[in-house]
Amino acid sequence: MHVPLTTADFCYRARTVHAERLGAIDEAGFSGELGRLTYGELMLRCDGMVRALDRMGIAPGDRIAIISPNATKLLIALYATTGTGRILVPINFRLTAEEAQYIVEDSGASLLLVDPELDERLASVTGPRRIVLDGEADAELFAPADDALEWAPVAEEAPATINYTSGTTAAPKGVILTHRSHWLNATAVGWGFGLAEGDRYLHTLPIFHVNGWGLPLACAALGVPQIIQREVRGPEILRRVDDEAITLLCGAAPVAATIEQAAQALRAAGRPVPGDGTTRMVSGGAPTPAAVIEQFEHATGWEMIHAYGLTETGPVLTANRVLPSEGLSPRDRAERLAAAGAPLLGVRLAVDEEGEVLARTAKAMDGYWNKLDVSEAAIRDGWFITGDGGTFEDGVLRITDRKKDVIVTGGENVSSLQVEAVLYQHPDIVDAAIIGVPHERWGETPKALVVLRHGATFDEQAIIAHCKQHLAGFKCPTSVEQRDDLPRTATGKVQKFVLRQPYWP
Incomplete structure (x- = not known):
C-alpha cells in the first residue's frame, strides 16, 4: 500500500492526538491577533480557511502569497493551504514593495494576504485578490469551522510551497x-534538534524563511506549543522565555547577539x-564563529546547536549538537560547534576536487519556478551544487567560505570566514x-568592516595587529x-555584494 507523505499528516496528528494541548500563542496587542489556541482550535480554523478558499474558487495548485511577520495566521495559512493542495508563497516582509510585487507576479499568485502592520508600506503591492489580515477583512478566511x-488527498510530489531565495x-x-x-525535512529536523513532546517552541526564526x-x-x-514572536528584541525574547518556559528557539547570528x-x-x-x-538555541543561516558561540553560551547558560542548509536543499542538511554530558571545556565546545555538523537522516554530502560542497537528499527542491534552465544548472550528476567551499571529514562538514566570497590576493586564496572568526x-x-x-599590486586585498560594542573605541591599527597575531600576513586586513551595522538578508547572511559595490566601479 502506498500512502503519500504530505503536510496534512502533521495536521492530522495534531488534531487527533494533541487536540487539548496548547497549540499556539499569538503575540498580543496587534490587529488581528488570535490569542491562545489549542491544537484542536487551531485545526478548526484551518478547516475554516479551507472552506473559505473553496468558496473563493481558489483550487489545488493555485498559489497564495502571504507577507507577514510571525503570526498564528501565518501558521494556519501554511497548514491549510499546503495540506489541501494549494501552494503557499511566503514572502519576506522586509522586502520593498517593488521586490514583493516581483514575487507575487512571478509566482502567479491568485490571492495576496498582507499583515495589517505592513498594509500602508506595501499598499502598492497587488494581486488578483488582496486581503489584509486585520481581523475584519479576513474574518471569513480565518473563522473556525463548526x-x-x-481534506482531499494530495500527491507527495506536488508542490507545497514556493520559497524565494534571499x-x-x-x-x-x-x-x-x-x-x-x-x-x-520536518522529521529529520525534529530528530536532529532533539525536539520532544515536553518542549515549548518560540518562533524567533521568521516563518516565511x-x-x-x-x-x-x-x-x-x-503537540509542542508554538509561541509567536513578531520582532526580534533580546529583552523581549528573554521575557517570553521566562513567561512561557521556552525550551527551544532558532535564529541567525544577529538573533543570538541580541539575546547575548x-x-x-x-x-x-x-x-x-x-x-x-x-533552553537551547539552533543557530543557522550563516556560519557562526566559535568565539560567538562561546560568548553566547557563557552569557545565557543555554545550549547552542549549529545547523547548515540552503533553501534549495529543503533546507536543513546538517546539525551539530555537542551534549553538555561530553564534559568539554567552553572553548573546546565552541570549536566543535563552529562546524556545520553531521548530515541529517536522508542527507549525503561530498566535496568535489575544487573544494565545493555537494549535497544529495530526497528532500531537495523540485526545481526553480519558471526557470528550468537554471534548475538544471544547479544539479550535477544527481548532486546539488551548494556554492559553498568546505571539508567533509569523519562525518563532519565544515564550511570554509562561499566560493564567490573567497579573496584572491597576490595569487593566494583567503577565506573571509577564517578572518572573520579571528575578528570576532x-x-x-x-x-x-x-x-x-x-x-x-595584489589585484585585491582584504578589508574589514566592523561593528563595535557599545562604548568601545575604534582603533584600526590595533584590530589589524590583533589579526596578525593569529593569521598569516597575506590573510590580514590591510x-x-x-x-x-552590516546589511544582512532575513536569514542572517551578510550581503557582501552590497558591501563590495562602492569599491568596485
Missing part, C-alpha cells in the same frame, strides 16, 4: 518544495537569565565582514572601517 473537515547576488528565484520534501525550517510541522506532530547582550545586562544587574540550563575574538567587535577591495 466541525472537522476531511537574493544575495541577483533577483530571487522561487524554490519549489514538494510535500515529500516538507515531510522528510523556508517555512520556519520545518519546525511548524514538527511541533504540530509532537540582553543576558549580559541581566547578569550585570545581578539578576538570573531565564532559561539558564534548560577581538573583545570590542560584535559584528564583522571581510571583503576584497582593489589593490594595484584596512578597517567602522560601521553602525
